[in-house]
Amino acid sequence: MNGAESLVHTLLANGVEVCFTNPGTSEMHFVAALDHIPGMRSVLALQEGVATGAADGYYRMARKPASTLLHLGPGLANGLSNLHNAKKAGSGVVNIVGEHAASHIELDAPLTSDIEGIARPVSHWVRTSPSAETVGKDAAAAVEAAMTAPGQIATLILPSDTAWNTGGTPAEGREAPAPSPFEEGALDTAAAALDGPETLLLLGGTALTEENLETAGRIAAKTGCKILSEWSNARMERGAGRVAVGRVPYPIDIALKVLEPFKRIVLVGARAPIGFFAYPGKPAVLTREGAEITTLAKAGADLGGALSALCTTLGAEQTPPAEVAEADVPEAPTGPLDLDKLAACIARAIPRDGIVVDESVTTGRAFSPATKGAAPHTWLNNCGGSIGYGLPTAIGAAVACPDRRVMALTGDGSAMYTVQALWTMAREELDITTLIFANRSYKILRGELTNVGVGNPGPRAIDMLSLDRPALDWVQMAHSMGVDAVRVTECEELEAALADGLSRKGPSLIEVVI
């Protein structure tokens, strides 16, 4: 058995069943191994940012890692920004990166680069396997690292001779590491802190499962505290029948206002709120001065255990949860679309058990309240702020959950970053309905110019933030990669397009001109 074969056997034995890939010469033995060892679904991407973003989406929905197979340093580099997003989301990913044979590295060939150096800023775990014999155990260690709660980026670099040499030994399956315990010593302080509307229970990570939200709802009902989530959530269960949780807003002035009332804050899987960016003359810490902040559980800890223990300490186990959303979808809007009507159309369209991948940077700020009473669904945010996360993450979610419908909501500027994702959606016939909000600008940056104190920007500055010269034609873009598409400007057109897209087999795209 060669090293490449021991890799595939080890990944399969450890529950890694999907490989998002764009291989090259140095990975050909892995391609051959994937070919003749059954069990691994290989999903080809035309740019590595699609592969790594898909691995992020897969982990969020499957709660276990996929692998990526990337070509040397540049292949890894192309996937780096979506690995950054995955890292910030707490997603586990097993990157397999090919490398030249050891004897070749010292010759400094064109594709030679410092792969470990490229990997390190986005990886929790990096290792270069020295021989075919070590590939199996190193792969098992990589999966274990990736499965360490909440999920980590593990990058295993495999020189091509470790793939083609014999002596490969598959490693056996290991148990996923248990999450770390929560801060039991903080339990009484946390329970005492939550007392009325001036106190906040701030949730993040896996505190946003349906079950954990219900526990949080009981705590809120018992204590009168408010519940919020972080602005960016890797995955939140939402919709009718679930405890509805608002997000700490992105715009700094609004966030400061929302957080101003809270004198005591308890964190479960969340971090104390800070600004996404620094702005001249504005605070970066968003909580009121002197707010008492208690960390009951950090990301990666047993968040369900923390919330249950808090609930028990407060004697709220039987209290009916507060803030349970009632089924409530708006009337069908009519006529030309605006942001509120768009939000209403989306709320009406979300199917039961739908997965919404949200990269609607500016367009989507009204979506959260509007969709509170929609059919029960799962909502994914971009946690690392690097745009181009939406379409790839939708691929991963669809691969993880073939029985669920995926809606990808994205601005045009964001979608262009990893537009190659459309081709993979078509190739894999994934049930993804993509909505492109075509405002034909980096609209968020128009506001940010003002926020950082640049008043009255001139024509060249505005031009640098505009995407309308030429306008992107998303219908032709989608068709060019084998995805059906339609352009809409009216509510009725959007409703029809959503109904069609969400009922058909395979992907479709709707260009929403706003």
Place this chain on the structure above:
Amino acid sequence: MNGAESLVHTLLANGVEVCFTNPGTSEMHFVAALDHIPGMRSVLALQEGVATGAADGYYRMARKPASTLLHLGPGLANGLSNLHNAKKAGSGVVNIVGEHAASHIELDAPLTSDIEGIARPVSHWVRTSPSAETVGKDAAAAVEAAMTAPGQIATLILPSDTAWNTGGTPAEGREAPAPSPFEEGALDTAAAALDGPETLLLLGGTALTEENLETAGRIAAKTGCKILSEWSNARMERGAGRVAVGRVPYPIDIALKVLEPFKRIVLVGARAPIGFFAYPGKPAVLTREGAEITTLAKAGADLGGALSALCTTLGAEQTPPAEVAEADVPEAPTGPLDLDKLAACIARAIPRDGIVVDESVTTGRAFSPATKGAAPHTWLNNCGGSIGYGLPTAIGAAVACPDRRVMALTGDGSAMYTVQALWTMAREELDITTLIFANRSYKILRGELTNVGVGNPGPRAIDMLSLDRPALDWVQMAHSMGVDAVRVTECEELEAALADGLSRKGPSLIEVVI
């Protein structure tokens, strides 16, 4: 004056007149400074790989660096693989990367990352400027680093408070550093080594200018030595009236055969030939065993001086150069296209002073001999092996040389990597004719499977290297980004499309189905 303004003034004073950019919030003060300080051409890219690839192409043709303006670690990360290519090409690039304000970094916001760590593997020079006061002198140092021969990657990281704070002081223009001297001590050895057809003068880098090639041609005529260039050349002057130089072939077995005769090799700007990849059981060093290799000048040294001195030592100053290409274009081929007919069409179409950016990984192996006698032109190769270099590099070449025509030759797989480049071509109305060779596969990898010893690949392996499910529609792809396009399968269609594309204002695309 704020730091951002001092940056722009310093770049302009040091001859940096173009900025390839995709800015974000942390770069808004630079956008404002670019807006109100005249002199810097800002070229917007929809993905940073386009921006950095364009900077590579710009340097090759302008012989001076452009700047890039990139958004934090992820923006730099997206540009990393084309920076790898630029580094290997010896291109100078000044990357300006925004960073959070210092006080914000410690809060670990979503977009916080180790920017220096991301920059280092592809940069010769990395610095984070600590204050508005230091931005000017650090920017001047960055340009100086970028201009150090043959050209280097300089990455200057600017926390947003260094941009918005006052105290900015522009630095004055500096002279570009002189190239290092060649190995004068090796001159006699080199002169003695070149003696008949068993000796090779191997050229790279700026040894491939028209003038330096002529000098090499005189040396060859005088000594009977052969001349070759490296496989990957950042820029080579070619065509009728110029000394024609073949490339060391990419396929390892052919390269070994071509190099087998040479007992003595003199290197001027080139490195001793090695394989692009390692293959099981094949050598990585391509020269014959015991070949005597003399390095007269490394990349970055005074290559023109080295060749002139060698020529003088050999008394060849008045010898008419060998291997001067005669004007010789093939007859117009007819009927369905094949690789030889394609090469003939391209040879006929290359306009006087045309710039050919070549990323025709498999399709283009016949182009080099076929175009030897075409109109005088400049040919650019991918030097780092990371695909997706072609379309962005064409942008940079067109921006550097607005009076010259650019032809971008690229495979479909490569073009998809940075397909967003088409939009920038349309926006800037660049005179670029793009030929997409649509073989609908990663064709090179089919061969590489065999080369690394994987015989008889199964259907899943072949599927992982195929781009035909679905086929990409390049005409719609181009249209979606505002570029006119046509699909051709016959020689006559291709000739007509080339004639049209090369005579019109602005970009066009030809999908060549092969």
